[in-house]
Amino acid sequence: MVRVESVRGREILDSRGRPTVLARVRFACGAVGDASVPSGASTGAAEAHELRDGDPSRYRGLGCRKAVASIDGPIARQLVGRDWAGQSDVDRALIDGDGTVEKSCWGANAILAVSIAFARAAASSSGVPLHAHLASLVPAPRSVLPRLTINLFSGGKHAGQQVAIQDVLIVPLAGSIDECLAMAFDVYQAAADLTRRRYAARPLRADEGGLAPPFPSTDAMLGDAADAVRSAGLTLGRDLCLAVDVAASHFREGGLYHVDDDRLDSAAMIDRIARWTRDFGLVSVEDGLSESDWEHWPELCRTIAPAATVIGDDLLCTNRARVERAAQSRAANGLLLKVNQIGTLTEAADARRAAHDAGWQITVSARSGETEDDWLADLAVAWGDQIKVGSITQSERLAKYNRLLEIERETRRPLHAWPARVPS
Numbered sequence: 001m002v003r004v005e006s007v008r009g010r011e012i013l014d015s016r017g018r019p020t021v022l023a024r025v026r027f028a029c030g031a032v033g034d035a036s037v038p039s040g041a042s043t044g045a046a047e048a049h050e051l052r053d054g055d056p057s058r059y060r061g062l063g064c065r066k067a068v069a070s071i072d073g074p075i076a077r078q079l080v081g082r083d084w085a086g087q088s089d090v091d092r093a094l095i096d097g098d099g100t101v102e103k104s105c106w107g108a109n110a111i112l113a114v115s116i117a118f119a120r121a122a123a124s125s126s127g128v129p130l131h132a133h134l135a136s137l138v139p140a141p142r143s144v145l146p147r148l149t150i151n152l153f154s155g156g157k158h159a160g161q162q163v164a165i166q167d168v169l170i171v172p173l174a175g176s177i178d179e180c181l182a183m184a185f186d187v188y189q190a191a192a193d194l195t196r197r198r199y200a201a202r203p204l205r206a207d208e209g210g211l212a213p214p215f216p217s218t219d220a221m222l223g224d225a226a227d228a229v230r231s232a233g234l235t236l237g238r239d240l241c242l243a244v245d246v247a248a249s250h251f252r253e254g255g256l257y258h259v260d261d262d263r264l265d266s267a268a269m270i271d272r273i274a275r276w277t278r279d280f281g282l283v284s285v286e287d288g289l290s291e292s293d294w295e296h297w298p299e300l301c302r303t304i305a306p307a308a309t310v311i312g313d314d315l316l317c318t319n320r321a322r323v324e325r326a327a328q329s330r331a332a333n334g335l336l337l338k339v340n341q342i343g344t345l346t347e348a349a350d351a352r353r354a355a356h357d358a359g360w361q362i363t364v365s366a367r368s369g370e371t372e373d374d375w376l377a378d379l380a381v382a383w384g385d386q387i388k389v390g391s392i393t394q395s396e397r398l399a400k401y402n403r404l405l406e407i408e409r410e411t412r413r414p415l416h417a418w419p420a421r422v423p424s
């Protein structure tokens, strides 16, 4: 049992300069945990409610004073001065106290900040690293480190929609996080050179630090990524693979997917993804179809899995019921796990358990709006097969990579074997 002595919130700014929430939980034993929460741009319709002030005269309505007031007021009243058995106990009190399905009363941002700050304080009071404490919260925690999936090129909502798909990611196949990051650096620099040469453009960065030149087409975006890998002196399929987050919910209108100049129905979209998977050796495809196109996801899965993992992000929203539905209909075989989509660690662990039971891959993911907090790295080490943080630029991303380097040094664990290396 631990006694909570105080719970406080405050407003801080995220990587896009927008307000978000930080919570501090203090136990009577003196242990303290801080946590700040991220925020998405390409959000799923089924995500938990991010409470914003809505006052247009301040941060265009994006202020988080109401969420902070939830932490300092009703959440503190619920938790302070009582003894708690553990994470699920506290999360249950937060869920019940809010009382709404989407956490719109206290705000999922307020609730999540407290949920993670509680976990940090608990890790500190037990004298274990956060990843070890988070591992104790789930069945089948991971004993290998998560494989890095790193944003190289950005499009979609993260880059002013200059091209439909949101991310082209690189997946270095080296045997340590240290070596994978060095490889990613070489490819990123080669991609920056290519951006200057091919587009006469400065290598400007999108929300997650990915490069975002004015690609003439989606195929050009993928082709440029393959070229950058080659110019870095590396071989696709042997040293490194490509993956995509299509984020298709955000360019489907009237039942048609708007890709370049084409208007594709679901079957044609699946054909397009199958071709990209073949031509560029994609090892995973996230949100290849829209969150409302449930009926076609099984066909996408039949077409490209197991060569490529079919990951659900907007489709699943880290929601156990949605993961179970997808597992039952064989709509996906990978979960993108973002705790702020659901609002507490315990509910995210439930979604993870459903994905794990279905034999899926689990990618623990950051959001496009992030903070310099690094808890995501610990969460990915404990719960994930892959981690998706964005690019290898910008301190809110690098905080997570640097924490992974630290964990690698301390634990000397090997990296997850996915995807298998093609024998040379």
Ligand code: 2PG
Pocket: 039, 040, 041, 042, 043, 044, 166, 167, 208, 245, 247, 313, 336, 365, 366, 367, 368, 369
């Ligand atoms: C995604 C995420 C992170 P956002 O779609 O996977 O890349 O984007 O946080 O904007 O939802």
Ligand code: MG
Pocket: 245, 247, 286, 287, 313, 314, 336
């Ligand atoms: Mg996504």
